Amino acid sequence: MSKISYFKQRDINSNEKISELLSKLPVFCADYIIGIENKTTPLTRLEYLHDLNNFFTFLTKEIAEFNCKQIKNLTYDDLAKISTTHIEYYLNYLSTYNMNDKQLSNGATAKARKLSAIRSLLNYFYRKDKIPANVSTKIDNPKLREKEIIRLEIDEIVKLLNNTENPENFTKRQKSYNNITKNRDTALLTLLLGTGIRVSECVGLNIDDIDFKINGFKITRKGGSQVILYFSDEVAKALKNYLQERLNNPNVDKDETALFLSLQNKRISVRAVEKLVKKYSESCIPLKHITPHKLRSTYGTNLYRETKDIYIVADVLGHKDVNTTKKHYAAISEDARRSVANVIKLRDKTKDN
Numbered sequence: 001m002s003k004i005s006y007f008k009q010r011d012i013n014s015n016e017k018i019s020e021l022l023s024k025l026p027v028f029c030a031d032y033i034i035g036i037e038n039k040t041t042p043l044t045r046l047e048y049l050h051d052l053n054n055f056f057t058f059l060t061k062e063i064a065e066f067n068c069k070q071i072k073n074l075t076y077d078d079l080a081k082i083s084t085t086h087i088e089y090y091l092n093y094l095s096t097y098n099m100n101d102k103q104l105s106n107g108a109t110a111k112a113r114k115l116s117a118i119r120s121l122l123n124y125f126y127r128k129d130k131i132p133a134n135v136s137t138k139i140d141n142p143k144l145r146e147k148e149i150i151r152l153e154i155d156e157i158v159k160l161l162n163n164t165e166n167p168e169n170f171t172k173r174q175k176s177y178n179n180i181t182k183n184r185d186t187a188l189l190t191l192l193l194g195t196g197i198r199v200s201e202c203v204g205l206n207i208d209d210i211d212f213k214i215n216g217f218k219i220t221r222k223g224g225s226q227v228i229l230y231f232s233d234e235v236a237k238a239l240k241n242y243l244q245e246r247l248n249n250p251n252v253d254k255d256e257t258a259l260f261l262s263l264q265n266k267r268i269s270v271r272a273v274e275k276l277v278k279k280y281s282e283s284c285i286p287l288k289h290i291t292p293h294k295l296r297s298t299y300g301t302n303l304y305r306e307t308k309d310i311y312i313v314a315d316v317l318g319h320k321d322v323n324t325t326k327k328h329y330a331a332i333s334e335d336a337r338r339s340v341a342n343v344i345k346l347r348d349k350t351k352d353n
Contacts, residue, residue, distance in 0.1 A: 006204035006258070006267060007220045014042035021049045025056070026074040032124050041223065051117035057099075058090050079122065080131045084138050087118060091142065108142040115139060151298040156285050157193060163284040164189055170283060180263070185276055187242035188260055188268075192277075192292060194235040196299030196317050198222075199273050199292035205259040207243070212236060221318045229316065300325065 004012070022030050029052065033045055040048075056074060059066040063086055066078065094106040094114065106114070119136040126134040152160065164186045167178050178185070192202060201219045209218045216230045231239075243259075246252070251265050258267035273292055281290035288294075296317070304313050314325040 005206070005220070007224065011042045014046045018042065018046050018049060021046070021053065024072060025049065025053060026072060026078075028074075028076060028079070028125070028130070029121075032121055035124055035128075036120070047113075048117045048120065051114045052121060054114065055090060055118055058093055058097075059086065062089070062093065076125065076130045079125060082122070082135060084135050087115070087136055087139050090118075091115065091139075108144050111142040112144065115141065149297060150288055150290070150294050151301050152193075152285070152288070152290065152294070154302075156288075157298065159284050160281055160290075161186065161189060161193075164280050167280070168284050174279070177263075183242040183245050184260060185280070187238040188273065188276070189280070189295070190235050190238040191231070192295040193299060195229055195231050196296045196303065197229065198296065198318075199270050202292075203258075203260060203268055203270055203273060206257040207246075207259050208257070210239065210243075210259065212240065227318070 018033065022033065029049065033049070036045065036048075053071070056071045059082070060069050060071055060074075061067075065081055066074075069078065091111050091114075094111050096103065096105045098104070115136065119134070122131065122134040122136050125131045164178075165182060167175060170178060188202065191197070192199070197219060201221070204220055205217065211217065214230070215233070215236050216228050218226055218228050220226050246259075246261065249265070252261065253265065256265065256267075260268045260273075262268045262272055277290055277292050277295065281288070300313055300317055303316065304310065307313065310322055310325055313319075314322050317325060319325045
């Protein structure tokens with residue numbers, strides 16, 4: 001494997017997909033992408049283009065004013081024709097629609113993201129005096145319902161890690177794979193639960209990012225900044241146990257720098273980690289839908305309970321906005337409610353009637 005970092009390679013891949021997608025989109029999209037380049041990552045720009053392509057597909061297929069147009073041939077004049085009604089119809093359309101013979105649906109969060117892409121595009125060209133108005137500013141955001149914060153309790157953390165080392169309810173085939181990946185999976189889950197790093201940060205780790213002298217590791221945050229985080233002796237033990245196996249594996253290419261490897265001895269993917277978490281958690285904690293992000297929330301909650309300092313939690317989790325961090329310790333409010341349950345006495349038996 002080349003020595004290009006995981007995140008650099010991801011940017012390269014995203015830029016290649018951007019170029020491919022731009023060849024199918026209106027010419028003005030290229031100007032837009034160049035215009036927002038300094039404020040966004042390649043992955044963000046790619047996601048915007050996918051959402052815009054979806055919107056333009058809707059316009060040319062579902063809206064009479066655009067039916068005679070090909071997406072590639074849309075112009076600034078066409079952008080100027082977009083009305084609030086068109087966008088509102090689009091948001092309604094997103095609830096359930098067909099694409100490539102598949103029925104798709106979007107909830108409020110997905111709709112809000114797609115609306116954001118439209119707003120960004122129209123705002124950019126409005127500021128450049130290419131269109132007379134940005135009509136998307138008149139559209140209300142889809143109402144987002146507060147999602148239940150799902151995280152693991154302490155006994156469930158123990159159960160999950162024990163299940164990784166000695167699986168419950170696994171098939172014979174699953175157990176055979178577990179015998180091969182046990183040390184890797186235990187180290188990976190222990191790291192996620194013990195540091196709260198994002199799954200993308202986890203898969204992007206290289207061996208030389210780990211320093212056991214300080215029990216620390218270097219990660220690349222969203223936006224490309226690098227920070228050093230620290231881990232406990234418990235995490236260090238799991239990592240050392242896996243690394244001994246990893247470094248002594250004769251089937252791994254000597255130039256492979258990734259810390260966590262797939263069964264093909266290549267850098268593990270985000271999707272593979274998501275499946276791994278689901279596999280182990282479903283067999284021992286079936287009533288909770290656990291994802292890598294839920295493990296991050298678990299860490300955030302536990303860290304807040306220990307420190308009572310939201311700013312430390314925000315810093316460790318890499319949140320720029322403390323309000324984002326609050327989602328990770330929402331269970332604290334429940335603890336507070338429980339603690340005052342017996343404060344008010346309705347019939348105090350210690351007093352005389």
